[in-house]
Structure formats: C-alpha cells, structure tokens
Amino acid sequence: MAESIKLSRINEMLQNPKFQQNVERLQTFKIYPVKSEFPDELVLPVILSKLDHELLSAVSSQLHRFASLILKADGKVTPEEEEMLKKVWELTHKPKKAVPNVKxxxxxxxxxxxxxxxxxxxxxxxxxxxxxxxxxxxxxxxxxxxxxxxxxxxxxxxxxxxxxxxxxxxxxxxxxxxxxxxxxxxxxxxxxxxxxxxxxxxxxxxxxxxxxxxxxxxxxxxxxxxxxxxxxxxxxxxxxxxxxxxxxxxxxxxxxxxxxxxxxxxxxxxxxxxxxxxxxxxxxxxxxxxxFNHYSPEELVAIFKQFAAKADFKLTEEAEEKLLFIFEKVCENRPKNFGNARAARNLFEQCIERQANRIVSIAPLTEEILINLTEEDIPPVNETVKSILVFDPKKEAAKQQQQQPDLTQISKVLNTIVPPQQEEEQPEAEQPEAKQPDADKKDGNNDND
CATH class of the missing domain: 3.40.50.300 (P-loop containing nucleotide triphosphate hydrolases)
Structure with a gap:
C-alpha cells in the first residue's frame, strides 16, 4: 500500500476524522450477530465444528494464517500480538459451541x-x-x-x-x-x-x-x-x-x-x-x-453471612443469634435431601424482602439502615423451620402411613353395621339305643381304666 500511494496521501488519510470513525465502525461491525453463551466465537469454525465438517481444519488454518499476516505486516511481533495470535488459534482450531442442557x-x-x-x-x-x-x-x-x-x-x-x-x-x-x-x-x-x-x-x-x-x-x-x-x-x-x-x-x-x-x-x-x-x-x-457432609448450624450461619456480605448486608448480633437458633432446629430434623447452602440462600432472600418491608417508609434511608439486617428481619422461628422442612420425606412418609386405612378399625365398624352371621345349629342325628353292657363286663372295664 505504501508503494502505490504517496506518503503525504497516507498521512492525509490518517488525519481525516472520518478515517478513525470508519475504523471504529469496522471494529464493531458484525455480519452475523451470534446469540449464545460464547458471543466472541467465530461463526464459520463453530458451524463447521457443529457439522463435524472435513473442511474445518483447512478453514481454521487459513483464518489463523490471515491473522498472522496482518500482525506481522510491519516485520515485528510484540508479546501482546503473540498472545493475540494464540487466542486466534484457539478461536479457529478449538471453537466453543453451546450444547443443550450443558453449562x-x-x-x-x-x-x-x-x-x-x-x-x-x-x-x-x-x-x-x-x-x-x-x-x-x-x-x-x-x-x-x-x-x-x-x-x-x-x-x-x-x-x-x-x-x-x-x-x-x-x-x-x-x-x-x-x-x-x-x-x-x-x-x-x-x-x-x-x-x-x-x-x-x-x-x-x-x-x-x-x-x-x-x-x-x-x-x-x-x-x-x-x-x-x-x-x-x-x-x-x-x-x-x-x-x-x-x-x-x-x-x-x-x-x-x-x-x-x-x-x-x-x-x-x-x-x-x-x-x-x-x-x-x-x-x-x-x-x-x-x-460431602451436611453443614453444621454454625457453618450455615457463616454461609448466610457470606451471602449477606457479597450483597452489602450485615447481621446484627440479635439477628445472628436468632438465625443460629433456626438452623439448629432445622438440623435436628433435616432429611437427606436438605438443601444446605441453598436453604441458607433462600432464607437470606426472605430476610432482605422482610427488611425492605420494614424500612421502605423510613426517611431518610441511611446507609446503616440499608445495610443492617435486624432480628425483626429474620422470620419467626417455628414458621421458618416448618417452611424449610416442608418437603421432608420423613414427614411425607409418616403422613402417608397415617392415611393408610386401619383394617382392624374398619372390621370393627363393619361389625357394628352388619352383625356377623351366626352358625346354624345342626339337628342332632338320631342315635341308635346303646345296649347296656353286662354287669360283669362293666366291672371288668373299670379294672382296665
């Protein structure tokens, strides 16, 4: 380009305000905007990889070669440009693609x-x-x-x-x-x-x-x-x-x-x-x-405080004591599918909603008011424990067992409604008169007893 155009013309072009505008437009221009979790990927390598196409290797090599020629046009390659070439190689030879139900x-x-x-x-x-x-x-x-x-x-x-x-x-x-x-x-x-x-x-x-x-x-x-x-x-x-x-x-x-x-x-x-x-x-x-073991009540409180700190909240001493008491009650009866850290996160979200209801009408809302979670912001103990363990399999099994019909009780009820049938007395069959044994034989039989 420098050989075909005079240097003065090149300088004039670089100083033109529209030149920089065009450069910025090219940097952000996209022929086909990619809507995926990998928006920076190159479309063509991704498509060829998805299709497992035989041209993927050849196309990837040509794209990488093109990027290399541009970066080496001035005869030198800086460390930053070397890193850029490595990134281009990854984009062209190992394209990432979104897969359904995969993170x-x-x-x-x-x-x-x-x-x-x-x-x-x-x-x-x-x-x-x-x-x-x-x-x-x-x-x-x-x-x-x-x-x-x-x-x-x-x-x-x-x-x-x-x-x-x-x-x-x-x-x-x-x-x-x-x-x-x-x-x-x-x-x-x-x-x-x-x-x-x-x-x-x-x-x-x-x-x-x-x-x-x-x-x-x-x-x-x-x-x-x-x-x-x-x-x-x-x-x-x-x-x-x-x-x-x-x-x-x-x-x-x-x-x-x-x-x-x-x-x-x-x-x-x-x-x-x-x-x-x-x-x-x-x-x-x-x-x-x-x-992996269940978290202890103290660890669940620490996890709760971690969620709070990341969201710019902190617990008062009274709130922390109440929270610990809740987790102790929960851990006494937690089922094997207890959510542990997930339960702590859900409870934290409930607390900040309760705090919002408490402070929304306060004026002015200072930073301290916005940050502090008080004992009042922690839901009632029994209500919270019950909500956390609402799908406890042990309770469900006990509930189902209670709902099973008691066959003995059913039998008693039926007997009161429909009395059991009495067995009919069979008439005695006429027996032939027995002959009286002789006295001598009777005495002899008694001797054998």
Missing amino acids: QTEVDSNESLDDVIKELNELIGLKNIKEEIKTLINFLKVQKVREEKGLATQDRALHSVFMGPPGTGKTTIARLVGRIYKHLGILKRGHLVETDRAGLVAGYIGQTALKVDEVVKAALDGVLFIDEAYALSRDGEDKRDFGAEAIETLLKRMEDYRKQLVVIVAGYPDEMETFIKSNPGLQSRFNRYFF
Missing part, C-alpha cells in the same frame, strides 16, 4: 495454582474434602517430578465420585479441581462442563450416543461433571430407557480420551453406590470417592 465454565488465564488453593481454603466447612484435595495435589506433583526424572509412576486415574446431599459444594469443588489439574499440567484447559441426565439421554434410538459424544467433545481437555448421575441407571423401571446406552457410550469415550478427559459423577450416597455397582465398567474407572 460450561472457563478458567481465568491470569490465575495461578496458589490462587486456586487460596480459594479452596476460604470455602466454609468441607474440612475432609480440603485435606483430600491437598493430598491429591501433593501426589500429582511428586508423580510429575518422578516422570521428569524417568522413574516409574503410578497410574493417574482421576475420575471421581462425589457423594453427598445437595448444596454442599460438589459443583464448586469440581470447578476448583479442573483448575488445579490445568495448573498441574494434567489438563490443557481445565474448564468444567456441567450436565445431567437431560444433557446425555435422548428420546429416540441412536440419538443418545450422539448426545454423549457432543458433550464429551465439549469437555475435552477439561472436566465433565454429571450431577445426579444415578438417574442414568433405571434398571427394571423402563426397558425402553436409553440411560444404559449413555453409560456405555460414556465409558468408551473415557477410554478413548483417557489423557484428555476427567469425569466426575455426583449424587446422594446410597443412589451413587447403586449406580456404580450397576455396571462393572463404572467400578473399574471410578476409584476416587469424595464424601
């Missing part, structure tokens, strides 16, 4: 392993989980050093089973684990792909394997997290169910991509034990088990 969480490229460990330590409770993850980190570090020195290493089977009630941090820990594996060099991306039965099982023959393949491809170089995985196994319930096909396909892909994929399955302990035992392939591939 994807990327890893911050600027964080370190120490940042992840610090975040792990700041989590409330989960003492046993933290210790097990630290042990796993140390083991993997040592294995990596042994590998570098040419020494024998143990098989790094990282597929895991997370067992515990809802709201105890299983998904959060799964995200942290993926990030840890990335910083240890085990996974390239370390991102988390979350799904459940709906994201893996289709309703038609032949479609389930395709769905599993699509989810697995999205999770490559990262962690695939399957919540309530036991729902895939429904032996005896429906012979037409495709959950078994999903399991078999997943097991095959775990073997095919054993160095690129880590799978974590999660759910209630009893159901997960049944699920793992339902297929020998599951038992052989999942050999790391993490047990």
Whole structure:
C-alpha cells in the first residue's frame, strides 16, 4: 500500500476524522450477530465444528494464517500480538459451541495454582474434602517430578465420585479441581462442563450416543461433571430407557480420551453406590470417592453471612443469634435431601424482602439502615423451620402411613353395621339305643381304666 500511494496521501488519510470513525465502525461491525453463551466465537469454525465438517481444519488454518499476516505486516511481533495470535488459534482450531442442557465454565488465564488453593481454603466447612484435595495435589506433583526424572509412576486415574446431599459444594469443588489439574499440567484447559441426565439421554434410538459424544467433545481437555448421575441407571423401571446406552457410550469415550478427559459423577450416597455397582465398567474407572457432609448450624450461619456480605448486608448480633437458633432446629430434623447452602440462600432472600418491608417508609434511608439486617428481619422461628422442612420425606412418609386405612378399625365398624352371621345349629342325628353292657363286663372295664 505504501508503494502505490504517496506518503503525504497516507498521512492525509490518517488525519481525516472520518478515517478513525470508519475504523471504529469496522471494529464493531458484525455480519452475523451470534446469540449464545460464547458471543466472541467465530461463526464459520463453530458451524463447521457443529457439522463435524472435513473442511474445518483447512478453514481454521487459513483464518489463523490471515491473522498472522496482518500482525506481522510491519516485520515485528510484540508479546501482546503473540498472545493475540494464540487466542486466534484457539478461536479457529478449538471453537466453543453451546450444547443443550450443558453449562460450561472457563478458567481465568491470569490465575495461578496458589490462587486456586487460596480459594479452596476460604470455602466454609468441607474440612475432609480440603485435606483430600491437598493430598491429591501433593501426589500429582511428586508423580510429575518422578516422570521428569524417568522413574516409574503410578497410574493417574482421576475420575471421581462425589457423594453427598445437595448444596454442599460438589459443583464448586469440581470447578476448583479442573483448575488445579490445568495448573498441574494434567489438563490443557481445565474448564468444567456441567450436565445431567437431560444433557446425555435422548428420546429416540441412536440419538443418545450422539448426545454423549457432543458433550464429551465439549469437555475435552477439561472436566465433565454429571450431577445426579444415578438417574442414568433405571434398571427394571423402563426397558425402553436409553440411560444404559449413555453409560456405555460414556465409558468408551473415557477410554478413548483417557489423557484428555476427567469425569466426575455426583449424587446422594446410597443412589451413587447403586449406580456404580450397576455396571462393572463404572467400578473399574471410578476409584476416587469424595464424601460431602451436611453443614453444621454454625457453618450455615457463616454461609448466610457470606451471602449477606457479597450483597452489602450485615447481621446484627440479635439477628445472628436468632438465625443460629433456626438452623439448629432445622438440623435436628433435616432429611437427606436438605438443601444446605441453598436453604441458607433462600432464607437470606426472605430476610432482605422482610427488611425492605420494614424500612421502605423510613426517611431518610441511611446507609446503616440499608445495610443492617435486624432480628425483626429474620422470620419467626417455628414458621421458618416448618417452611424449610416442608418437603421432608420423613414427614411425607409418616403422613402417608397415617392415611393408610386401619383394617382392624374398619372390621370393627363393619361389625357394628352388619352383625356377623351366626352358625346354624345342626339337628342332632338320631342315635341308635346303646345296649347296656353286662354287669360283669362293666366291672371288668373299670379294672382296665
């Protein structure tokens, strides 16, 4: 361009106000706006990847080459431009695509392993989980050093089973684990792909394997997290169910991509034990088990305060005491499906609504009034405990048992209405007159008695 146009003309063009306007317009111009959770992706690579088209590799290479030619046009490449080229390569060769019933969480490229460990330590409770993850980190570090020195290493089977009630941090820990594996060099991306039965099982023959393949491809170089995985196994319930096909396909892909994929399955302990035992392939591939416990009342209060702090609220001393009393009452009778942190969040949302009703007519509304949650903002104890445990399976079972008809009572009622039939007396049959025995024989019989 510089050879065909005079330098004075180029300078004149650069100084023209419209030139900068046109540059800004080109930077924001989009031929086809993408509406998805990955709006920055390049449309063509995404489409070709979705279709599994043979031209994906060639098109991706050409797009990357074009970007490289532009950045190297001045004969030099700065470190910032190098990073930009790496990003372009990721966009062209590994396009991200949205998958139905699947949530994807990327890893911050600027964080370190120490940042992840610090975040792990700041989590409330989960003492046993933290210790097990630290042990796993140390083991993997040592294995990596042994590998570098040419020494024998143990098989790094990282597929895991997370067992515990809802709201105890299983998904959060799964995200942290993926990030840890990335910083240890085990996974390239370390991102988390979350799904459940709906994201893996289709309703038609032949479609389930395709769905599993699509989810697995999205999770490559990262962690695939399957919540309530036991729902895939429904032996005896429906012979037409495709959950078994999903399991078999997943097991095959775990073997095919054993160095690129880590799978974590999660759910209630009893159901997960049944699920793992339902297929020998599951038992052989999942050999790391993490047990998540219910939070204590004190931990639930701490979680509540954490929600409050993030939303610029704080509890008064009286409010905190009342909140602790509520959680103590709840924990005395909580069922296995108690929501733990979810219950704390729901209660927090109720409290800020009650606070809004209390302060809306106050004038002026100072910052202190807006921030403080008082004892009055915490709902009544008995009412709150009852609402949190409203779907307690134990109560439902007892209620159903009470509703079962008492057969003994029903029998008594029926007897009062319809008296039982009396057995008719049978007429005695005429008996022939018995002959009187001789006196001698009678005396003899008495001797034998």
